Amino acid sequence: AQTVTQSQPEMSVQEAETVTLSCTYDTSESDYYLFWYKQPPSRQMILVIRQEAYKQQNATENRFSVNFQKAAKSFSLKISDSQLGDAAMYFCAYIEGRDDKIIFGKGTRLHILP
Amino acid sequence: GAGVSQSPSNKVTEKGKDVELRCDPISGHTALYWYRQRLGQGLEFLIYFQGNSAPDKSGLPSDRFSAERTGESVSTLTIQRTQQEDSAVYLCASSWTSGYLDTQYFGPGTRLTVL
Numbered sequence: 001a002q003t004v005t006q007s008q009p010e011m012s013v014q015e016a017e018t019v020t021l022s023c024t025y026d027t028s029e030s031d032y033y034l035f036w037y038k039q040p041p042s043r044q045m046i047l048v049i050r051q052e053a054y055k056q057q058n059a060t061e062n063r064f065s066v067n068f069q070k071a072a073k074s075f076s077l078k079i080s081d082s083q084l085g086d087a088a089m090y091f092c093a094y095i096e097g098r099d100d101k102i103i104f105g106k107g108t109r110l111h112i113l114p
Numbered sequence: 115g116a117g118v119s120q121s122p123s124n125k126v127t128e129k130g131k132d133v134e135l136r137c138d139p140i141s142g143h144t145a146l147y148w149y150r151q152r153l154g155q156g157l158e159f160l161i162y163f164q165g166n167s168a169p170d171k172s173g174l175p176s177d178r179f180s181a182e183r184t185g186e187s188v189s190t191l192t193i194q195r196t197q198q199e200d201s202a203v204y205l206c207a208s209s210w211t212s213g214y215l216d217t218q219y220f221g222p223g224t225r226l227t228v229l
Contacts, residue, residue: 037157045149045157089218102151102203104220 002027004094006105013082014113020067021077021108023092030054035093035102036066036077038086045091051075079110087112116140118221120206126227127196135191135224139208147218148181148191149205157205163189164211196228 003026013019025034036048051059051068058066063083067076079086092105119138127133139146148160159173163183174180178196183189193200203225207218 045159102157102205102223104218107218 002029002094002096002103004092004103004105006090006092006108008108009106010109010111012111012113013079015082015084017082018078018080019082019110021079021090021092021110023075023077023105025073025075025092025094027073027094027096029096031096033095034066034068034075035095036064036075037091037093037104039089039091039107040085040087048090049077082112084112084114086110118206118208118219120204120221120224122224123222124225124227126229128229129198130195132192132194133196133226135193135204135226137189137191137206137208137221139187139189139206140219142186142210143208143219144186144211145209145218146183146189147207147209148189149207150175150202151205151223152202160191160204193226196226198228201226201228 005024007022011019032053034051038046038048049059049061049064049066051066058068063080065078075092087110089107089109091107093102095102118140121136125133144165146163149157150160151157161174161181162170178194181189181191191204203223205223206221209218
């Protein structure tokens with residue numbers, strides 16, 4: 001079965017600094033998608049960034065970028081120039097290309113220190 | 115112990131029918147969430163239960179949606195008079211305490227198809 005592992009339950013970073021959140025996954029599939037979701041106090045899950053497994057180029061969205069290492073099954077999220085509004089729970093997630101049920105990691109709680 | 119379970123795993127219904135989706139949280143978890151994931155989209159928060167407090171229903175899209183939870187046990191999400199746009203995967207998650215700040219454990223979801 002596919003699994004998603006986030007090994008850092010909690011992290012802290014100084015405002016304006018850079019932080020990297022780790023995620024590894026396990027699958028035997030070749031066609032899949034990976035995501036990072038942010039969950040602020042509103043509890044709405046916000047899609048931060050998405051990566052297609054067939055693309056070698058790492059996805060980037062403004063201050064958010066990923067380091068996708070397909071062979072190592074690693075999908076880390078880098079947040080540059082951290083802002084107070086980045087404080088939230090971050091979930092790594094996986095979905096097979098032919099399915100629509102998403103599998104989540106347990107999340108990493110990110111604190112931004114002023 | 116066992117994780118979060120949801121039933122049924124798949125549900126196909128006709129437009130206008132009512133459906134009930136069930137979530138069994140991890141024993142001892144006081145917080146329980148329902149989310150909806152439409153095809154190709156992110157998760158939408160629907161409702162949140164914390165212990166015996168009044169639930170946070172702010173995410174329910176219409177009055178056709180309702181949810182109940184008895185104590186800190188099973189929760190049921192009910193959709194009345196289903197519409198085709200209700201077709202989605204409905205995910206349940208539970209956590210020990212403190213709502214969103216605590217680790218959420220997700221169930222496998224129920225895929226609802228409204229014909």
